Amino acid sequence: MRIAFGFLCLGMALVVPARAQTDDFNDNQRDPAMWGVDQRLDGNGVFTESNQRVEFTVTSSVDAHSTFRPWVGGLPVDLPWQATLRVQNNTVPPKHGANASIGLALLGPGTELNAITVELVADPFIDGVMYRYIYSVMETESGSAGEASSEHEGMVAAYVRLAYDPAAKVVSVSYSRETSGNPSSFQPLATYGIAGSGGADGSRDWGVSAVKPFTLGIYAYSEDMQIAAGTLWADDFVLEVDEPEPPTLSIRRENQNVKISWEASAVGYALETRSTVASGRWLHVSATPAVSNGAQEVLLPIQPQAQYFRLVK
Ligand SMILES: [Ca+2]
Numbered sequence: 001m002r003i004a005f006g007f008l009c010l011g012m013a014l015v016v017p018a019r020a021q022t023d024d025f026n027d028n029q030r031d032p033a034m035w036g037v038d039q040r041l042d043g044n045g046v047f048t049e050s051n052q053r054v055e056f057t058v059t060s061s062v063d064a065h066s067t068f069r070p071w072v073g074g075l076p077v078d079l080p081w082q083a084t085l086r087v088q089n090n091t092v093p094p095k096h097g098a099n100a101s102i103g104l105a106l107l108g109p110g111t112e113l114n115a116i117t118v119e120l121v122a123d124p125f126i127d128g129v130m131y132r133y134i135y136s137v138m139e140t141e142s143g144s145a146g147e148a149s150s151e152h153e154g155m156v157a158a159y160v161r162l163a164y165d166p167a168a169k170v171v172s173v174s175y176s177r178e179t180s181g182n183p184s185s186f187q188p189l190a191t192y193g194i195a196g197s198g199g200a201d202g203s204r205d206w207g208v209s210a211v212k213p214f215t216l217g218i219y220a221y222s223e224d225m226q227i228a229a230g231t232l233w234a235d236d237f238v239l240e241v242d243e244p245e246p247p248t249l250s251i252r253r254e255n256q257n258v259k260i261s262w263e264a265s266a267v268g269y270a271l272e273t274r275s276t277v278a279s280g281r282w283l284h285v286s287a288t289p290a291v292s293n294g295a296q297e298v299l300l301p302i303q304p305q306a307q308y309f310r311l312v313k
């Protein structure tokens with residue numbers, strides 16, 4: 001619930017900034033308020049919060065292993081957001097065909113087969129040279145819709161980012177080669193359209209909606225190799241959701257009434273009142289706002305006692 005306060009006497013409004021949620025994993029235990037139970041999409045790889053980060057381990061040296069740790073809140077389809085994760089990959093795949101990776105995955109509603117991933121991969125190609133690269137793919141139920149990668153010799157650490165534009169319904173993939181602190185320089189890697197168009201590297205209609213939102217999570221993968229503790233890990237997750245500025249309540253006396261108003265563009269808010277500022281039950285103001293000059297306005301008779309008002313969404 002998001003709240004905008006307006007005080008009858010003070011005419012003051014509290015402003016809620018763009019919402020940033022972070023996890024530095026420094027407490028070494030999965031926080032169920034942030035992260036859901038790990039989903040093993042393939043095999044038996046395990047995420048463990050230890051050494052103040054999220055490590056991925058695999059004990060089997062054969063087959064594919066992929067595990068997904070979902071962000072509990074889900075992600076809105078009607079607001080801009082971006083998710084950033086620091087990743088490190090010191091694994092050394094022992095042969096051609098073996099590989100290991102870690103990064104972010106965005107899943108469409110209903111099936112994990114609709115996914116956009118960005119990962120830091122270690123992969124020895126057929127010539128025996130160890131390649132490390134940022135890899136991104138848009139997966140659909142009918143296979144890959146597009147992919148992009150960027151090789152960097154010797155790279156073991158990076159930041160990976162997924163960012164969403166709700167107007168274009170496009171997910172942009174980028175990464176930073178900075179390896180600590182707050183990275184400022186991100187290089188674009190790919191764009192994907194999730195409503196069937198708009199992506200430079202792939203577009204499919206995932207059927208996302210307000211009632212069927214995205215799921216985001218940490219994702220790790222390995223194939224035909226063990227992953228020892230401390231070799232493949234993620235840290236410093238940041239999710240920024242660009243929520244619109246909350247409306248400002250204005251209050252003005254008009255004869256024996258007060259006119260309470262807020263921006264007409266702020267839809268979905270309800271006006272509430274109570275007679276003490278710090279306690280008591282908030283009561284819904286039943287008067288329907290009239291729209292005038294770009295504002296929603298409610299006219300109420302002045303009461304003998306103080307009244308406090310707020311907007312609630
Ligand atoms: Ca940490």
Ligand SMILES: [Ca+2]
Pocket residue numbers: 025026027028029030031049
């Ligand atoms: Ca934790």
